[in-house]
Amino acid sequence: DVKVTQSSRYLVKRTGEKVFLECVQDMDHENMFWYRQDPGLGLRLIYFSYDVKMKEKGDIPEGYSVSREKKERFSLILESASTNQTSMYLCASSFSGTGKYEQYFGPGTRLTVT
Amino acid sequence: SQQGEEDPQALSIQEGENATMNCSYKTSINNLQWYRQNSGRGLVHLILIRSNEREKHSGRLRVTLDTSKKSSSLLITASRAADTASYFCAMLGGFKTIFGAGTRLFVKA
Numbered sequence: 001d002v003k004v005t006q007s008s009r010y011l012v013k014r015t016g017e018k019v020f021l022e023c024v025q026d027m028d029h030e031n032m033f034w035y036r037q038d039p040g041l042g043l044r045l046i047y048f049s050y051d052v053k054m055k056e057k058g059d060i061p062e063g064y065s066v067s068r069e070k071k072e073r074f075s076l077i078l079e080s081a082s083t084n085q086t087s088m089y090l091c092a093s094s095f096s097g098t099g100k101y102e103q104y105f106g107p108g109t110r111l112t113v114t
Numbered sequence: 115s116q117q118g119e120e121d122p123q124a125l126s127i128q129e130g131e132n133a134t135m136n137c138s139y140k141t142s143i144n145n146l147q148w149y150r151q152n153s154g155r156g157l158v159h160l161i162l163i164r165s166n167e168r169e170k171h172s173g174r175l176r177v178t179l180d181t182s183k184k185s186s187s188l189l190i191t192a193s194r195a196a197d198t199a200s201y202f203c204a205m206l207g208g209f210k211t212i213f214g215a216g217t218r219l220f221v222k223a
Contacts, residue, residue, distance in 0.1 A: 035213075040123075042215035042216055044213075058210070101145060105158070108154070108155065110154070
């Protein structure tokens with residue numbers, strides 16, 4: 001069974017703090033993704049990575065950075081948290097290659113920035 | 115934007131009834147997927163339909179795809195209270211998967 005875990009289910013941080021969200025997958029997936037989910041907006045892609053040390057910007061990368069030092073781990077970093085980054089953050093992973101498109105999601109981290 | 119639009123935004127039905135959700139998109143796609151999300155949880159993949167397919171079944175799920183109209187529908191037959199969740203379509207075109215805003219389904223027991 002594929003498992004994607006996220007370091008926290010709930011997180012409360014103050015404006016200006018540096019925030020680390022960690023994601024680990026155990027299926028040797030090449031691709032990993034960070035999304036944020038807001039009511040009425042669906043999932044929006046922040047960053048994705050298709051290999052170790054590789055990263056690509058998604059649709060809303062501003063205010064975020066990522067790190068992928070090991071294949072199984074993909075970290076999302078909020079350099080200086082702001083209240084408009086209060087959201088649900090979802091990590092996902094998938095295989096590369098033709099025919100393998102399904103993304104496996106973690107349970108999400110609900111981040112509140114006060 | 116390539117983002118999909120889902121219709122309706124919310125749907126409330128009685129247990130045993132069928133639920134139909136629709137998804138429209140704007141550009142060419144390689145495949146279209148449907149995901150389910152229980153309240154406050156991650157998404158779970160339900161079914162994938164390729165751009166050269168018109169209909170696909172999986173248990174109580176039936177998905178159709180009309181590439182000429184750039185639309186897809188998800189039908190859940192004989193719904194159960196446990197089907198209460200949000201359902202998202204997701205379009206793969208190029209390298210990125212783009213998710214719609216979702217339909218919230220409530221199935222009343």
